[in-house]
Amino acid sequence: MTPAPIAVALDAPDLETAARWASLVTPHVSTVKVGLELYLRYGPDVIATIRGASGVRVFLDLKLHDIPNTVAGAARAVARLRPAILTVHAAGGPAMIRAAVEAVPQTQIAAVTVLTSLSAADLATIGIQGPPEDAVRRMAAQAVAAGAPALVCSPQEVAAVRAEVGPDITLITPGVRPAGSDAQDQARVATPERAIADGADLLVIGRPITASPDPGATAAAIAAALRRVGAPGRGPGAAGSGRR
Numbered sequence: 471m472t473p474a475p476i477a478v479a480l481d482a483p484d485l486e487t488a489a490r491w492a493s494l495v496t497p498h499v500s501t502v503k504v505g506l507e508l509y510l511r512y513g514p515d516v517i518a519t520i521r522g523a524s525g526v527r528v529f530l531d532l533k534l535h536d537i538p539n540t541v542a543g544a545a546r547a548v549a550r551l552r553p554a555i556l557t558v559h560a561a562g563g564p565a566m567i568r569a570a571v572e573a574v575p576q577t578q579i580a581a582v583t584v585l586t587s588l589s590a591a592d593l594a595t596i597g598i599q600g601p602p603e604d605a606v607r608r609m610a611a612q613a614v615a616a617g618a619p620a621l622v623c624s625p626q627e628v629a630a631v632r633a634e635v636g637p638d639i640t641l642i643t644p645g646v647r648p649a650g651s652d653a654q655d656q657a658r659v660a661t662p663e664r665a666i667a668d669g670a671d672l673l674v675i676g677r678p679i680t681a682s683p684d685p686g687a688t689a690a691a692i693a694a695a696l697r698r699v700g701a702p703g704r705g706p707g708a709a710g711s712g713r714r
């Protein structure tokens with residue numbers, strides 16, 4: 471069966487746990503996501519350990535944000551690990567995004583728009599006025615104009631972003647919660663089915679899978695639910711998903 475368009479966030483306290491989760495979910499999902507905590511604790515070797523023999527796509531969520539030359543160098547430094555996706559902050563600006571995209575042609579650069587943890591009031595304190603959705607749309611359009619083939623946004627903004635950037639850009643949404651599960655610290659959530667219906671290509675799901683008693687069975691159940699609503703059954707490709 472084709473793996474579902476889900477990236478399981480392996481936010482584990484140790485490498486053994488992350489590797490165990492990865493082996494349990496990889497039969498059912500297209501992608502696993504390694505974040506800053508795991509990468510900074512264990513270094514580049516974490517990628518080979520997580521990937522194992524499965525060949526699962528690895529999403530390296532380092533959210534790079536620096537001057538263009540530094541981000542390009544950092545992206546090149548991790549490109550040898552062959553991540554399918556690497557994140558940079560859209561707030562780094564068009565030159566930085568372009569530098570990352572040009573530095574690693576084999577890796578899909580995903581620009582993170584507004585962090586889902588930031589409210590309108592938080593944005594105002596850093597000088598960004600108005601509803602978060604407006605800032606997300608502005609940053610999305612700017613990142614795409616700078617060459618980003620993929621964007622990260624909240625599922626609550628994904629329909630607006632899809633309308634803004636068109637069909638060929640890969641949209642990745644964290645903040646996904648199956649119906650009835652706890653939102654935890656995520657403020658702006660939607661169900662997997664809703665996020666896909668609104669135009670998401672790849673759903674980032676962490677604790678609803680990894681903190682469940684049986685991560686493999688939970689991943690399989692969410693994958694089955696997505697198949698029922700006609701999800702594409704694959705992750706994004708190297709240059710946009712071509713989903714429409």
Ligand code: C5P
Binds near residue numbers: 480505584587645676
């Ligand atoms: O456990 P949960 O499903 O909330 O995990 C969501 C994952 O997505 C975490 O790894 C988090 O770092 C990441 N993420 C997010 N919001 C963003 C970008 C990434 O929650 N804007």
